[in-house]
Amino acid sequence: MSDTKKVAFVTGGRRGIGRAIAYALAGHGFDVVVNDVVRDDSAEETLEGIAGRGVRGAFVEGDIADLDKHESLLAKVWDALGPVSCLVNNAGVQTAFRGDMLNIPPESLDRLLGVNVRGTFFLTQQAARRMIADRSGDMTRPDRSIIFISSGNAVIATPGQADYCISKAGIAMMSSLYALRLAEHGIAVHEIRPGIIRTDMTADVFDKYDGWVQSRGFPQARWGEAEDIGRTVGVLAAGLMPYVTGGAYHVDGGMHIRRT
Incomplete structure (x- = not known):
C-alpha cells in the first residue's frame, strides 16, 4: 500500500448509510x-x-443526476483534499410508487434510472478517468477502489417496487463491467447489497418489515444498521482483501439465501 494519504469520495454521504460509510473510512485513515x-x-x-476521527473532511454539494455538472463537481472534489483513491457510489433514490407494477408511471422509472443508473454510471466514468490519470505505484496490488452500494433487490424480485429493482440490477451489472475495465489500472471494484437497513429511507416501511424481522424471516433476525454497511466498505477500501474485485457482498443477515 502507498504511504500517500488516502482520500475517499462518498456520494449521498450526509446522513444514514452514507454517513456511516464516511465514518468507517475515516476510521481507516481516509x-x-x-x-x-x-x-x-x-x-x-x-x-x-x-x-x-482525526482526519480531514470536506463537503461538495451537487446532484449526480445532473450530468452537465459532473466535471465541475469532480474538480471540486479533487481540489478539496487531493486525488481520490476510493469512490463510494452511495447516492440513490427509492421508488415513490409502491404498488402494482402494471401501474408504474414512466416518470417513476425515469427518475430511478436517472439517478441510480445514469447518474452513477457517468460520474464513475469521469472519476475513473481521473483515477487512471493519477496512477502511480505498484499495479499488482490495487490500492484504490470503486464501491457501488446497490441493494438486495438487485437479485430479489419485488413486484411492488419493480422500478427500484430494475435500477439496482443495473448497478450490479455496472459494477461487474467496471471491475473488468479497471483491473489493469490497479482499481478494484466492489458491489455491496444491503438488506433491510434501519435508516430514514426505510422509516415509512418499518411496520411492514418489522414483523418479518422479529419472526426470523431470515437467518440473522435483526434490522441491519448503517454501520454494518460502513464496516464492509471500510474493509474493502482499506485493501484488507487485496485479491478480490468484481464481487457482490450481501450485507443482509442472510436474507438472500434461497431456502426450501
Missing part, C-alpha cells in the same frame, strides 16, 4: 469528501464526525 444535494445540519454533523 480523508473524506462527502457529496449530497444539500448542505444542511445533517451534513455539518457528518463533517464534525469525520473531523472527530
Whole structure:
C-alpha cells in the first residue's frame, strides 16, 4: 500500500448509510469528501464526525443526476483534499410508487434510472478517468477502489417496487463491467447489497418489515444498521482483501439465501 494519504469520495454521504460509510473510512485513515444535494445540519454533523476521527473532511454539494455538472463537481472534489483513491457510489433514490407494477408511471422509472443508473454510471466514468490519470505505484496490488452500494433487490424480485429493482440490477451489472475495465489500472471494484437497513429511507416501511424481522424471516433476525454497511466498505477500501474485485457482498443477515 502507498504511504500517500488516502482520500475517499462518498456520494449521498450526509446522513444514514452514507454517513456511516464516511465514518468507517475515516476510521481507516481516509480523508473524506462527502457529496449530497444539500448542505444542511445533517451534513455539518457528518463533517464534525469525520473531523472527530482525526482526519480531514470536506463537503461538495451537487446532484449526480445532473450530468452537465459532473466535471465541475469532480474538480471540486479533487481540489478539496487531493486525488481520490476510493469512490463510494452511495447516492440513490427509492421508488415513490409502491404498488402494482402494471401501474408504474414512466416518470417513476425515469427518475430511478436517472439517478441510480445514469447518474452513477457517468460520474464513475469521469472519476475513473481521473483515477487512471493519477496512477502511480505498484499495479499488482490495487490500492484504490470503486464501491457501488446497490441493494438486495438487485437479485430479489419485488413486484411492488419493480422500478427500484430494475435500477439496482443495473448497478450490479455496472459494477461487474467496471471491475473488468479497471483491473489493469490497479482499481478494484466492489458491489455491496444491503438488506433491510434501519435508516430514514426505510422509516415509512418499518411496520411492514418489522414483523418479518422479529419472526426470523431470515437467518440473522435483526434490522441491519448503517454501520454494518460502513464496516464492509471500510474493509474493502482499506485493501484488507487485496485479491478480490468484481464481487457482490450481501450485507443482509442472510436474507438472500434461497431456502426450501
